Amino acid sequence: MKKLVCLALALCMVLSLASFASADAAGKVYYLNFKPEADQAWQDLAKTYTAQTGVEVKVVTAASGTYQQTLTSEMDKKDAAPTLFQIGNAEGVVTWGEYALPLDGTELMNEMTTEDFNLKNADGQTVAVGYCYEAYGLITNKALLEKAGYTVADIKDFESLKKVADDIHARSAELGFDAFTSAGLDGSSSWRFSGHLTNMPLFYEFRDDGITEQPATVKGSYLNAYKNIWDLYIADSAADAKKLSGYTGADAEKDFYDGKAVFFQNGTWEYSALVGEHGMKAEDLAMIPIYCGVEGEENAALCAGTENCWAVNGKASEADQKATLDFLKWVVTSDEGTAMMAKEFGPIPFKAAKASENVFFNDSTALLNEGKYVVTWAFNYTPDVDNWRAGIVSALEQYSAGAADWGEVEYAFVDGWATCYTNTH
């Protein structure tokens, strides 16, 4: 009996080591999805596609914040690696470009309405296509703003924004709400400032200098504008500037949907949380550009760009590559696919795109229709993103608490960029 048990145990061990990879001549799709909130939609869409065409589509979603680790270990499975994955930015191209199939001239690319959101490698080949875009700015509670005696139209530039915000903050006790939500520097919130807000000085600097690919150094010529807006965020909010690392993203969100603050710097992706989960009224919401005191900024639209780009695994078998490209084409052209994309990702840059009900996207489009310029996502060029941002967060935290002067932020921004670039090239 004992021997039998031993044998059984040993067998279990050996079997668990063996892998059951099977080769499929017809080609199959394995999508390593990046957004947990869209997992169910992708699973359903995959089932529909398999039912219609018989092609196997497997969708796996990495847990929030673990995409890079999951991608690394999945890509290691030679025969069972993802055929479709995500590249987010220039740094992603450095790491994963070697694994991405150049997509120029594919039917998928021919369906696109703009190539603005695509990522190219050093040879100029398109290695990932931006399949949706997002926009961010100052989400504004119009109802509260009116209660304070203003309208969105009163805010045209940094000067007017500051005037409104300072006034609301000064009367916050009487009004029962403040101007800005907490500018939390906890990891769940700090990316709004180390990533999205740093885009303002980066965008204007790159625009002036005509930079169109990742630069080795930056000058920080618009850091004054960054200081303007940051000072405003911490001065005109109820949060304690000395303890910003204690405020989370959820805290800021709560300030906003509880009606404790008028402005909330965030993006189009917040729409479903604010309206769907927290019951805010869509007609009370608007998204206005982040004004920070740059000349001509009254003509700026929202910051639009993406970190959502599809890349096809160039090391997968040809059958799998073809199956994957066919699947993608179906996603952006079929009725089922475009409906899902519009619901989950808003307007997509493809010819067959369906309209979205997200008011933030509509604000973004309205501003563009007025002939205003898009503030593109210049931060996608950031080298060694995590470390560069960590430096900015720490500097902002020290500066806000009065433990360091603004020079620390400048150092993190300018010198930090150079260091991060050298480390990764």
Next chain:
Amino acid sequence: MSRSKKMADGALTSPLIRKPIQRMFAVFLLPTFVCFCIGFLWPFIQGIYLSVHSFTTTTNVKYVGFQNYAKAFADQGFRQAFGYTALVAAVSLVLINVLAFFVAYALTQEIRGRNLYRSVFFIPNLIGGIVLGYIWKTIIDSLLPVSMSIQANYGFWGLMVVMCWQQVGYMMIIYIAGLQAVPMDMIEAARIDGANGWKTLWNITLPNVMPSITICTFLSLTNGFKLYDQNLVLTNGAPVRRGIGQTEMLALNIAKTFSTANQRGVAQAKAVLFFILVTAISLIQLRATRSKEVQQ
């Protein structure tokens, strides 16, 4: 040697028991050995192999020689992390062991409810590092004028508080076991010879608990060097001054390096260096304290 231990040894040397055990040794050892190979030996060898390569995934690597090691040594952040880790390990070693010894000493005296106290001191050790770290971060930050991630010395002492709170109870249990094994006749003899409490402690108790001290210093030293969870949660290396995390320890530095584009090989080289360092320090420390142990 105690009577029961002698009996057990006698039983094991009996051929009646030894023979079947010898015949079946593979059944007992093989599963553990296989697990050891899969979980430790193979990754370890592969780790060394990868440290001389440039790679994104482990199946697609490019040989680069000792370039990764050169980069690791040239990294100022790594050197800073090394110094900071050594400081944390040294200070925590002293604090944890001194505190644990005195708590153990107090709880081997005749006091009411000492079992309850022992449990209370031991319980923090059962809570995971991340959870504990978040709770302590909230507590400590709310007490300080500015957050730990702004002032490096707050971060340092905050870390000490958390490490002591978590590890003192565990070390205390080991010290209690050691203290209870100190022969009463030796203490009695010392007392008859006129030794006071302090002298008894210094000349009788301490030399007799030396094995416990060896284990505890070994554990707290390696714990100090390997610390990651609490460091990650409490400050995550912040404040960053001139691009260098002031409270970043080695393990955190290595993990951060790994998540940087094109730096995975460098992170691997750092990990190998880290292994050599921790092993060397532990061996030296074991040898040093072993020599002070007394045979009974």
